[in-house]
Amino acid sequence: MSTLLEVSGVSKTFDGFKAINNLSFRIGRRELRAVIGPNGAGKTTFMDIVTGKTRPDSGTVLYGDKGQSLLAMSESRIAQAGIGRKFQRPTVFEDQTVRENLTMALDGSRGPFAVLWSRATREAAHRVAELAGEIGLDGTLDRKAGELSHGQKQWLEIGMLLAQNPKLLLVDEPAAGMTPAEREHTTDILVEAAKTRAVVVVEHDMEFVRRLNCKVTVLHEGSVLAEGSIDHVTADEKVIEVYLGR
Numbered sequence: 001m002s003t004l005l006e007v008s009g010v011s012k013t014f015d016g017f018k019a020i021n022n023l024s025f026r027i028g029r030r031e032l033r034a035v036i037g038p039n040g041a042g043k044t045t046f047m048d049i050v051t052g053k054t055r056p057d058s059g060t061v062l063y064g065d066k067g068q069s070l071l072a073m074s075e076s077r078i079a080q081a082g083i084g085r086k087f088q089r090p091t092v093f094e095d096q097t098v099r100e101n102l103t104m105a106l107d108g109s110r111g112p113f114a115v116l117w118s119r120a121t122r123e124a125a126h127r128v129a130e131l132a133g134e135i136g137l138d139g140t141l142d143r144k145a146g147e148l149s150h151g152q153k154q155w156l157e158i159g160m161l162l163a164q165n166p167k168l169l170l171v172d173e174p175a176a177g178m179t180p181a182e183r184e185h186t187t188d189i190l191v192e193a194a195k196t197r198a199v200v201v202v203e204h205d206m207e208f209v210r211r212l213n214c215k216v217t218v219l220h221e222g223s224v225l226a227e228g229s230i231d232h233v234t235a236d237e238k239v240i241e242v243y244l245g246r
């Protein structure tokens with residue numbers, strides 16, 4: 001599988017504490033990956049480094065066809081290069097409809113003048129309908145985002161990120177606060193999204209990770225402790241000791 005993102009030997013110390021310790025991580029172009037680990041394992045710091053929010057002390061982070069270094073790029077350039085991030089809390093525009101939220105996300109990725117052409121507008125309407133289908137919100141296009149359930153808001157935000165057609169989507173605890181049915185639908189959205197891009201899901205909920213049915217990376221003290229299928233990592237003695245057995 002060809003690599004989209006390659007993190008090699010990355011370390012980051014905060015006030016003498018090694019949050020990331022010689023971390024190496026690689027993700028393929030079309031891959032769904034779950035990242036798990038106990039509190040303080042470095043999951044958030046890892047995402048902060050990939051998105052340019054935090055600069056590591058050492059190591060390399062290479063991305064894309066040309067193996068571009070993300071460490072030389074600003075947060076906004078990294079986002080423009082196709083790395084999208086979904087934070088834990090949904091941040092949709094509550095007073096706007098689902099359609100308006102998705103259209104705005106699409107316009108943001110097409111530039112300010114695209115809306116001037118009626119053909120472009122028709123295409124946008126088509127794409128919005130398509131996106132709404134992908135996230136299961138086609139029946140709620142004209143509802144205000146503020147009226148949606150917590151789960152639906154999360155899906156809308158995922159749709160807004162997909163509107164920008166990222167090559168790599170980082171998703172932080174998407175299942176938190178969701179009902180079992182909502183979790184199942186979230187699984188479907190992420191599995192589908194990862195057919196055409198790389199999706200990295202940071203998640204605490206082991207059952208949710210199991211349903212994603214993908215390779216799992218276990219972080220501990222800023223390094224990879226184990227990697228493989230959910231059955232492989234949950235049977236690993238080191239993982240049981242530091243994470244599952246607690």
Ligand SMILES: Nc1ncnc2c1ncn2[C@@H]1O[C@H](COP(=O)(O)OP(=O)(O)OP(=O)(O)O)[C@@H](O)[C@H]1O
Pocket residue numbers: 014015018019037038039040041042043044045046
């Ligand atoms: N800006 C910062 N300043 C100081 N310490 C920090 C900073 N960011 C993270 N840390 C520390 O680095 C360690 C790793 O934190 P991080 O948030 O990456 O872990 P995590 O795996 O995301 O944990 P959680 O599951 O609790 O979100 C923690 O001990 C945290 O206190």
